[in-house]
Amino acid sequence: MAKTVKRVALAVGAVVVAGALGYGALVEYGLHKSYPQSMQPESGSALQAQIKRGEYVARLSDCTACHTKEGGQPFAGGYQLNTPFGAILSSNITSDKETGIGGWTQEQFDRAVRHGVGSHGYLYAAMPYNAYAKLTDQDLTDLWAYIRTIPAVNNKVVENQLPFPFNQRWTLAGWNLLFFHDQVFQPSAQHSAEINRGAYLVDGPGHCASCHTAKNLLGGDSAAYLQGGALQGWYAPDLTPNPHSGLGNWNKEDIVSYLRSGTNRETASSGPMTEAIENSTQYMNDADLHAIASYLQSLPASDSHKPAPVASSATAMLTGKKVFESQCGACHVSDGSGIRQMIPRLAGNAQVNSADPSSLLNVVLNGSQGPFTHANPTAAGMPAFDWKLSDSNIADVMTYIRNSWGNAASPVSADDVSKARASSGAKPWLGGAEK
Ligand code: HEC
Ligand code: HEC
Ligand code: HEC
Structure with a gap:
């Protein structure tokens, strides 16, 4: 897919x-x-x-x-x-x-x-x-x-x-x-050799910006360099050190572990990033992985601010909590802390806090295999909920995980879920047949 x-x-x-x-x-x-x-x-x-x-x-x-x-x-x-x-x-x-x-x-x-x-x-x-x-x-x-x-x-x-x-x-x-800037990489005199190597890997061969930088109307890179970009049905999040939407809470080893194995103490990759890890970044040597981490940490943080969370008394939050406790809590744990190196932590997770919920919707609707790498040969999977939950139940559980345990992000509507269902090729909700 x-x-x-x-x-x-x-x-x-x-x-x-x-x-x-x-x-x-x-x-x-x-x-x-x-x-x-x-x-x-x-x-x-x-x-x-x-x-x-x-x-x-x-x-x-x-x-x-x-x-x-x-x-x-x-x-x-x-x-x-x-x-x-x-x-x-x-x-x-x-x-x-x-x-x-x-x-x-x-x-x-x-x-x-x-x-x-x-x-x-x-x-x-x-x-x-x-x-x-x-x-x-x-x-x-x-x-x-x-x-x-x-x-x-x-x-x-x-x-x-x-x-x-x-x-x-x-x-x-x-x-x-x-x-098109048709120019060979130019190292910066202000940066260390390691950061220059990281910049070269990210901007040159790694072409990370092709997914992680938003595009303008003509399909060129916008000025919001590595601050997050949408690709059909997925969202490649902010890689700058923004503590809310970016990698601000990740240390160097978290970045290295993610690129090498697809997992770290916080999260696990899915979708197009899993492919990039399986085909490419898992083969990078240790020095190169550290160079990428040092470079990403040297970037200025994006200035996206944490919005006010949806109130826990809102109807969507109350329904969402019930759905979470019955369907998701067994794996992701009721306080959203997940299981280290295996089940993503949802609390404080940059992807969960992203303004664009596309990747989350894709994973919850269609499930996800989890990365399969030399460093992580037995990845855990996330089951698909497309057949099991209605659009409004999925919307509410999304709104709930995006606004609990310190998270804060825009609510998700049933209409958003219905669109994601259509565009990602997810199955219809089985319970919908009786309506
Ligand atoms: C994101 C997808 C993507 C990646 C990654 C990619 N390519 Fe391509 N490549 C394409 C596509 C699509 C075309 C055809 C484009 C067109 O016809 O305009 C192409 C065309 C080419 C061509 C031109 C062939 C011709 O007959 O004109 C060469 C050579 C090439 N790629 C080599 C490479 C090499 C070497 C790499 C790795 C360094 C690479 N590509 C990575 C998508 C990719
Ligand atoms: C084909 C598109 C694509 C390319 C190329 C790509 N990424 Fe990603 N990346 C994604 C997507 C989509 C996600 C979200 C995955 C998820 O939600 O599990 C992601 C997630 C990540 C994350 C985790 C962020 C978080 O908050 O969970 C990191 C770190 C990352 N990418 C680094 C890189 C680096 C470094 C490169 C270049 C070497 C790169 N990516 C190239 C699409 C891409
Ligand atoms: C059987 C255990 C299990 C259950 C039940 C489960 N998940 Fe997951 N979930 C996972 C695993 C494992 C992953 C990582 C998948 C991957 O790496 O591709 C994941 C990934 C996710 C992600 C992506 C996190 C990220 O960092 O990109 C979200 C969001 C998510 N789950 C939400 C939910 C919600 C909402 C429910 C309930 C409707 C749920 N999960 C039920 C195991 C589970």
Whole structure:
């Protein structure tokens, strides 16, 4: 399920508005730019070490998330990314000469990965080249050395399935002009080497902002950097040290443990983040995980304030408490404290306190498998309540957990639940049949 909602407010909406800009920009920006090949892949015995480094860069960048279809061959593409305007399929990037990138030079690869120009012209920002632009020459060259070793798979993919005018790639030049900073990572002299490494991992290969930064109307990143972003049916929360909606109450080890195993003393991951952890962050080495944690802790806290909680005497709170005690308390515990490293703590949980309840609704309606990682091979699951509870019961229990034990967040309505049920493909409530 989460596979189909991956990543993101795509930039596709941008094409209509930016289209006009695009044509002029094409001439200015796109056609005449050259991409010099600054480094050559190693050869001989050094090559094996380089391929290993490249494999690590591919892990950091989570290339497999989009380029390997569920049940498909590694990197053979065809994975579908849905946008409000239609579907985009990922490319075959195996070394097949006919349907993959087997005939490519490093320069062509660089052009696609760091500069957003593929075999058919400009790439859609569904491929996160705006983040990969930050990759160093060394990492890009290592990555290419590894990608070239991927066995050829003959699989023809027609990437662009969008209707006119969204299928016009030249219009993307306008989007690039507005939102694409085509520049390699620049370390900051004010920060330690560790924080710079963390910034590189987060903004470059890790492309965390593609989910955790809200998008503007044209699908570009808003200024609220890493302060939370909606992706269809999920909400990727605030990663700044805000104590209410962000990671302010997490220490460094909490962040490291979450990225390595998907769990920590507070919470457990679900949905698209579980996939990012399983495919990518669990493979990061200790120094890199600590670098990410140090960087996130160095960010200025977002200025979202804690709202006044819904009064515990409100009808929704009273009904919600009853639902919680009968359906949820056995696992999450009546004071919302959960079970360490296994069942998320709901009290003081940033996701539960987020203004946007999408992820919570998704998990309660559809259940969640829990992360499955080397560090956490026996994840606990959360059962689905779509069939068991009515829209109004789910709304009330949401309002209750969002406004108890020190939590405070906007109430959730039955209408919100009904919409989430439809958009997340949840089952109808069984009790609803009699109505
Ligand atoms: C979030 C999903 C996503 C991730 C992560 C991702 N890609 Fe892509 N990639 C795509 C999509 C979708 C396309 C096709 C875009 C289009 O047709 O405009 C694409 C296109 C490409 C192309 C262009 C192929 C061609 O024939 O033009 C290359 C090369 C590529 N990706 C390599 C990579 C590498 C290497 C990584 C990891 C560093 C990576 N991708 C990570 C989604 C992704
Ligand atoms: C594909 C989209 C996506 C990408 C890419 C992504 N995240 Fe997430 N992230 C999410 C979602 C959705 C959640 C909420 C999961 C949940 O509620 O269990 C989340 C949750 C988190 C949390 C837990 C926050 C909390 O308050 O519970 C942390 C920490 C986090 N992500 C860090 C990162 C970092 C660091 C990166 C980059 C290396 C990253 N994420 C990349 C979607 C993403
Ligand atoms: C059988 C035990 C169990 C029951 C009963 C249960 N949960 Fe959960 N819940 C879990 C587990 C385990 C997770 C973590 C799932 C994951 O990691 O994907 C979870 C996750 C959650 C989350 C996401 C927390 C986060 O940090 O993203 C919310 C919200 C939640 N449950 C609310 C509820 C509500 C409301 C009920 C009752 C209607 C309920 N749960 C009943 C075990 C349970």
